[in-house]
Amino acid sequence: MSLGQQLAPHLPFLRRYGRALTGSQHQGDKYVRATLEAIVAAPDQFPRDVDPRLGLYRMFQGIWSSANMDGEEQTSQSDAEGTEAVARARLARMTPLSRQALLLTAMEGFTPEDAAYLIEVDTSEVETLVGEALAEIEKQTRARVLIIEDEPIIAMDIETIVRDLGHEVTGVAVTRDEAVALAMEDRPGLVLADIQLADDSSGIDAVKDILAEFEVPVIFITAFPERLLTGERPEPTFLITKPFQRSTVKAAISQALFFDEATIPAAVA
Known part of the structure; x- marks a missing residue:
């Protein structure tokens, strides 16, 4: 070979x-x-x-x-x-x-x-x-997080990780329409989005709808990362692979917020 x-x-x-x-x-x-x-x-x-x-x-x-x-x-x-x-x-x-x-x-x-x-x-x-x-x-970053995930156990696990890191969860959505509605109602500072949602809608489409309204860092979650990491088109910057470890989610959240200007504390800005 x-x-x-x-x-x-x-x-x-x-x-x-x-x-x-x-x-x-x-x-x-x-x-x-x-x-x-x-x-x-x-x-x-x-x-x-x-x-x-x-x-x-x-x-x-x-x-x-x-x-x-x-x-x-x-x-x-x-x-x-x-x-x-x-x-x-x-x-x-x-x-x-x-x-x-x-x-x-x-x-x-x-x-x-x-x-x-x-x-x-x-x-x-x-x-x-x-x-x-x-x-x-x-210590540097705290955010309000929207979770888009249709599997209840996974959603609960992510929510626990997010809260353990000191962040606030603005809502948990299971469909594209619900995700967009929640984002418009209570604007998050970070979005964690599964790719495939309950009604066969797409987390990617939900995120596109949200980003059309305002900028927010996004972390995608998928069991098939190779499909979204080809380097041939606009693709996610931050991506978590299912099944994931808690440490992986923590690292991804920390890194996504690391590059988000809205989360810079006054002492750094």
């Missing part, structure tokens, strides 16, 4: 990581493309002594670290004044390495040992970094 064939199944999830790390589909996918271009240009530099997925993420980390160490601007001027400006304000109070450790373990499912390899720290440091990320992000 060629290297390309070995890496192909992992690309959707690398896109998920890149988007969550940058807070942007465009920027996250841009780093993924740069990673693939680097592998094609110098295949002999791909780590062959580890699992292909681990090697792929290691190459991505090298691209990400190099770009940020060199101070390269990876966004347009308008982006820099918006999303990236928000991120930089928060980065002054939390190291980028801690965010990477959190996403790699909680969202991407790497072991502490693998995460340590990817971000080039001792394994003993990973747990500390993850704890720092969660403590700092959760």
Whole structure:
């Protein structure tokens, strides 16, 4: 099997990581493309002594670290004044390495040992970094959350996680129409949306209707992430895979709010 064939199944999830790390589909996918271009240009530099997925993420980390160490601007001027400006304000109070450790373990499912390899720290440091990320992000961000989920048990679990993080739940919708109505009645600061809803309506369509009225960060939940992470069209920036771990939901919520200007406390803004 060629290297390309070995890496192909992992690309959707690398896109998920890149988007969550940058807070942007465009920027996250841009780093993924740069990673693939680097592998094609110098295949002999791909780590062959580890699992292909681990090697792929290691190459991505090298691209990400190099770009940020060199101070390269990876966004347009308008982006820099918006999303990236928000991120930089928060980065002054939390190291980028801690965010990477959190996403790699909680969202991407790497072991502490693998995460340590990817971000080039001792394994003993990973747990500390993850704890720092969660403590700092959760302290900085509080939001009012709309949940769009038609499975009662899953909805209850998500609601518990959201409340445990200190956020307020504005409502739980099970259909597209109900979701839009709830959003218009009580505007949320974050939306958590399942893809397939009870009446065969779509959470994606519900979100499109909501975003047509006002801007709000969105996290999608799906059992088939590869269908929404092709890199070929406008797609979710933040996405959780079913079945999910509580830590995954917490990491996604924290990261989505991290890039949302409306949640910046006065001391940071």
